[in-house]
Amino acid sequence: MIKVNSHYLKLKSSYLFADIARRVRDFQEKNPNVSIIRLGIGDVTLPLPPACIKALHQAVDEMASASTFRGYGPEQGYDFLREKIAQHDYQARGVDISPEEIFISDGAKCDTGNFQELFAQDIKIAVPDPVYPVYVDTNVMAGRTGEFKDERYEGLVYLASTKENNYLPELPSQKVDLIYLCFPNNPTGATIGKEELTRWVNYALENKALILFDAAYEAFIQDENLPHSIFEIPQAKKVAVEFRSFSKTAGFTGTRCAFTVVPKECVIYTEQGNPIELHKLWLRRQTTKFNGVAYPIQRAAEAVYSPEGQQEIKNNINYYLKNAQLIRTTISDLGLHCVGGENSPYIWIECKRDSWEFFDLLLQKAGVVCTPGVGFGKCGQGYVRLSAFNSYENVQEAMQRIKNIF
Amino acid sequence: MIKVNSHYLKLKSSYLFADIARRVRDFQEKNPNVSIIRLGIGDVTLPLPPACIKALHQAVDEMASASTFRGYGPEQGYDFLREKIAQHDYQARGVDISPEEIFISDGAKCDTGNFQELFAQDIKIAVPDPVYPVYVDTNVMAGRTGEFKDERYEGLVYLASTKENNYLPELPSQKVDLIYLCFPNNPTGATIGKEELTRWVNYALENKALILFDAAYEAFIQDENLPHSIFEIPQAKKVAVEFRSFSKTAGFTGTRCAFTVVPKECVIYTEQGNPIELHKLWLRRQTTKFNGVAYPIQRAAEAVYSPEGQQEIKNNINYYLKNAQLIRTTISDLGLHCVGGENSPYIWIECKRDSWEFFDLLLQKAGVVCTPGVGFGKCGQGYVRLSAFNSYENVQEAMQRIKNIF
Secondary structure, three states, X not given: OOEXXXXXXXXXXXXXXXXXXXXXXXXXXXXXXXXXXXXXXXXXXXXXXXXXXXXXXXXXXXXXXXXXXXXXXXXXXXXXXXXXXXXXXXXHHOOOOOHHHXXXXXXXXXXXXXXXXXXXXXXXXXXEEOOOHHHHHHHHHOOOOOOEEOOEEOOOEEEXXXXXXXOOOOOOXXXXXXXXXXXXXXXXXXXXXXXXXXXXXXXXXXXXXXXXXXXXXXXXXXXXXXXXXXXXXXXXXXXXXXXXXXXXXXXXXXXXXXXXXOOOOOEEEOOOOOEEEHHHHHHHHHHHHOOOOOHHHHHHHHHOOOXXXXXXXXXXXXXXXXXXXXHHHHHHHOXXXXXXXXXXXXXXXXXXXXXXXXXXXXXXXXXEEOEEHHHHOHHHOOEEEEEOOOOHHHHHHHHHXXXXXX | OOEEOHHHHHOXXXXXXXXXXXXXXXXXXXXXXXXXXXXXXXXXOOOOOHHHHHHHXXXXXXXXXXXXXXXXXXXXXXXXHHHHHHHHHHHHHOOOOOHHHEEEEOOHHHHHHHHHHHEOOOOOEEEEEOOOHHHXXXXXXXXXXXXXXXXXXOOOEEEXXXXXXXXXXXXXXXXXXXXXXXXXXXXXXXXXXXXXXXXXXXXXXXXXXXXXEEOOOHHHOOOOOOOOOHXXXXXXXXXXXXXXXXXXXXXXXXXXXXXXXXXXXXXXXXXOOOXXXXXXXHHHHHHHHXXXXXXXXXXXXXXXXXXXXXXXXXXXXXXXXXXXXXXXXXXXXXXOOEEEOOOOOEEEEEOXXXXXXXXXXXXXXXXXXXXXXXXXXXXXXXXXXXXXXXXXXXXXXXXXHHHHHO
16 A cells, blocks of 8 residues: 655645645735735745846757757766856855856755655754744654644754844754744844854854855845855855855746755764765755756856846846835835844734734735734744835835825 | 754765766767767757747846736746646636646646655555656655665565566555656656556545656657646546646756645645645645746746747647657667657667666767666666757767767
């Protein structure tokens, strides 16, 4: 008899964004005349940068001719892209990351979701709360948690990120082996300074723990004092893996390209405490279960690093940050507390009532879609997330409608 | 202490194709003047069909404008593609598969590799021998095997596919829960008739087993009596999942698009024997760990089903099959036994010596790269695989060089 992975049955209801989509669909069916403004799911709205479009067309033309056609590429990505990333995103900031340490993929969701496969089942895991659901759900599926009780999975260590600690979680009071961190944070938009991040790296060094650092929103950092990479922290290469994405940086949510940095000096351990190179394990995983990113897509990602590409993505990010500024100001003027939006496309709003109640209020009364904070965890209850990914005109309209409710 | 998934340490050496690549690289470095002809890894050489190129350019243009730009798509793929697949690949052949049962992905390697996540760890698994290494390695990584001993992993049931049984394995003598089948077969090129396939479906029905049917090479089938899909067999929808790919069908190895069919009536079981819909589990897996295939790539796959696309892929497949015919004839004329090549791009050759020895002979004396059969399993020892994916001129030259050795 073919038996199910029983851990799947522990997963609570369906995926957050699917829930939201259903409520929005139901509302739209009943109210076909309302023009809904979506500030919920963090999906970009500006088109691909012209530099990427040009690179895509060129690469497609290469695929049309036998002499320039490309079949299977390296699973870990083409060198032309890995070299650009190493140079622009790391070496230019004084961080010594080599092209071989960079693995190109089709998304940070896939990578943050798949990475846990490399670890033993009985490790202790710490996740932020609120948290990007993928970190938690993939570990539930892998059997690293107990049942879902009182809004949390048994066995996980939740790191509360609240108004009280300025949305920067404390170091865990118990010993943990694997730590998920995300800065600029999804969903709160909070950032972390070098000093605080150094404390996490030191914790990992002292406890032989590993940090999975999700930096998918790094491109939104404006404050020059903030680290763009965990590898700006001394010795972090021994204890951290970093996830980045072109999704939010260059509008690739529908184009699919991301990358993961696994430093060669990073090790994990056998039961007996012998070190194993993490880089070799991830390479084995990727060559066995993944076949690389489409050639034209990798050329489009490469174009992000051209002088035109750099200017174009900067313009796009500034556009979204202007939206974020308008949201911050409007929400603050209404007397509601919020964070984020300055180095992040997300604004995290204390709504002083149940998250889904506030979600329904915004949807029903203003036709605006937000993301209920409680969907990201217990500490997200009483909050909602607004995203700056929309047109400035739509954000203006949405803010006007929200003002009218209060 | 962050501990490794100890099952990874059971994996024998590195991945087959990486081994081959290293030997070829070493040979080329020592013999820079030899023009190597690659008939090893099954990578296509003809460019993308013009219909796909046109669709790609159009979709890229859509991504350049805010009004037509596409961000996140559905994780399971766009309806426009799922509908075309359901209609052309299934309904047109009298097989009742609906668009909702089709999951678009970036590769059959990913899908065949990831699908095992849905099952309990203590199931009994049968794999063909010789076998596409991904089926085995992903189950090793998941802890469903013992150690690698005497060229096989303990705990797996190997289904010998040999000259004696015409490369069609017998039903397992012991009870198994999960069965991997691949027809037209990789690596042997053998095919399966409706009657034989019905025996497997009946076995699965009787034993509450599940068949993972890899039909990545379906497009090469010429014999009108052969089934193109396992779902042509009555009741197969209750006990089978099918994997397909555009890689070999339409030259998408570097473009990345495939799909998996999970019928809604297919169930697996809890420990207590209660049925669970497999479709819901895979949907949960994909929405949690995958973010869909790039929009332009899905448009390119859709174009495969246009009248022009259908004609163009037919021409390409005929081109490769002409190569296969030449390989078959040459090898047979040399007095060597072979199968495949008639409904498949692969020819499986009995080489009457060690597989790697024959690999080295062809490489060193003819500059031709094949794939050593033993890389696919114990029953592959004494065989090599030649692939028809190359230009006709190169295949002619390769066959001439091989004739000159013997």
